[in-house]
Amino acid sequence: MAHRLNGKNAIITGAANGIGRASALLFASEGANLVLADVNETGLLQVEKEIQSKGGKVIIRKTDVSSEEEIKALINLALEKFINIDILINNAGISGGLYALEDQESEEWHKVYDVNVMGPVYAIKHIIAHMKSRRQGSIINIASVAGIMSGAGGNAYSASKAALINFTKTSACEVGAYNVRINAICPGLIETGMTQPFFEWARSSGKENQLGKYCELKRAASPEEVAWAILFLASDESSYMTGQAIPVDGGITASMSIPGRKI
Numbered sequence: 001m002a003h004r005l006n007g008k009n010a011i012i013t014g015a016a017n018g019i020g021r022a023s024a025l026l027f028a029s030e031g032a033n034l035v036l037a038d039v040n041e042t043g044l045l046q047v048e049k050e051i052q053s054k055g056g057k058v059i060i061r062k063t064d065v066s067s068e069e070e071i072k073a074l075i076n077l078a079l080e081k082f083i084n085i086d087i088l089i090n091n092a093g094i095s096g097g098l099y100a101l102e103d104q105e106s107e108e109w110h111k112v113y114d115v116n117v118m119g120p121v122y123a124i125k126h127i128i129a130h131m132k133s134r135r136q137g138s139i140i141n142i143a144s145v146a147g148i149m150s151g152a153g154g155n156a157y158s159a160s161k162a163a164l165i166n167f168t169k170t171s172a173c174e175v176g177a178y179n180v181r182i183n184a185i186c187p188g189l190i191e192t193g194m195t196q197p198f199f200e201w202a203r204s205s206g207k208e209n210q211l212g213k214y215c216e217l218k219r220a221a222s223p224e225e226v227a228w229a230i231l232f233l234a235s236d237e238s239s240y241m242t243g244q245a246i247p248v249d250g251g252i253t254a255s256m257s258i259p260g261r262k263i
């Protein structure tokens with residue numbers, strides 16, 4: 001069977017866990033060579049081992065995406081090892097806390113923006129000349145339904161994901177003429193490290209059947225279900241798509257979800 005990413009080289013940030021890890025494993029199974037980055041080196045080593053045990057080609061690099069210097073070093077390493085980079089997945093993200101408006105500290109806002117917005121900005125800034133010169137590249141930013149509607153995260157998190165969606169569109173329009181595509185995926189409720197405390201709380205208090213109940217599919221999703229959509233945007237199958245923010249959310253952004261108005 002033909003692999004959808006045969007011969008392609010991809011960088012994935014936040015690859016030690018959750019959606020990034022699921023994407024790394026799926027991309028490897030589809031033939032991609034990988035450069036994986038995360039602040040969690042132990043998690044990266046485990047993903048590396050798993051991919052190598054199946055014959056995949058992978059390099060890992062401990063990287064804090066909020067540091068422009070570390071992102072530059074990551075991209076230099078990727079180009080040094082693989083010569084060309086076809087795909088960049090800006091996936092690393094943090095949720096920040098849930099605070100009342102009057103309690104929101106500027107440090108918290110900066111922390112969330114540094115990872116969720118500046119991480120992708122730095123990575124795109126330092127890879128884009130390479131992709132433009134080859135007239136080839138697909139970049140996927142992992143945003144969130146929280147960047148589209150209220151109710152799925154704190155103010156700083158939601159605003160950071162809205163910023164990332166807008167940056168996806170403005171940057172896509174700047175580089176479209178060079179055949180470089182930039183899209184975003186907006187996940188709904190996915191069981192990952194980020195949401196683990198919420199899932200554990202629901203299970204331990206007998207509320208498991210309520211997880212994801214506000215979306216149309218009435219359930220939460222696995223990281224793999226998001227990875228499939230990321231794969232599509234990374235592959236040539238999406239060759240005419242750019243500047244889009246695609247929800248993978250069980251239909252939650254399609255509905256007003258008014259309690260009592262639904263069957």
Ligand SMILES: NC(=O)c1ccc[n+]([C@@H]2O[C@H](COP(=O)([O-])OP(=O)(O)OC[C@H]3O[C@@H](n4cnc5c(N)ncnc54)[C@H](O)[C@@H]3O)[C@@H](O)[C@H]2O)c1
Nearest residue numbers: 014017018019038039064065092093144187190192193194
């Ligand atoms: N889980 C959900 O329900 C959900 C919903 C919408 C969007 N998202 C987004 O999906 C992306 C992946 O998150 P996840 O849900 O898989 O969570 P996760 O916590 O399982 O994975 C996130 C990974 O990013 C890494 N990371 C955090 N800060 C970093 C930094 N500064 N530099 C490098 N790596 C860093 C973490 O170590 C972790 O391995 C995030 O951008 C998140 O906002 C998640």
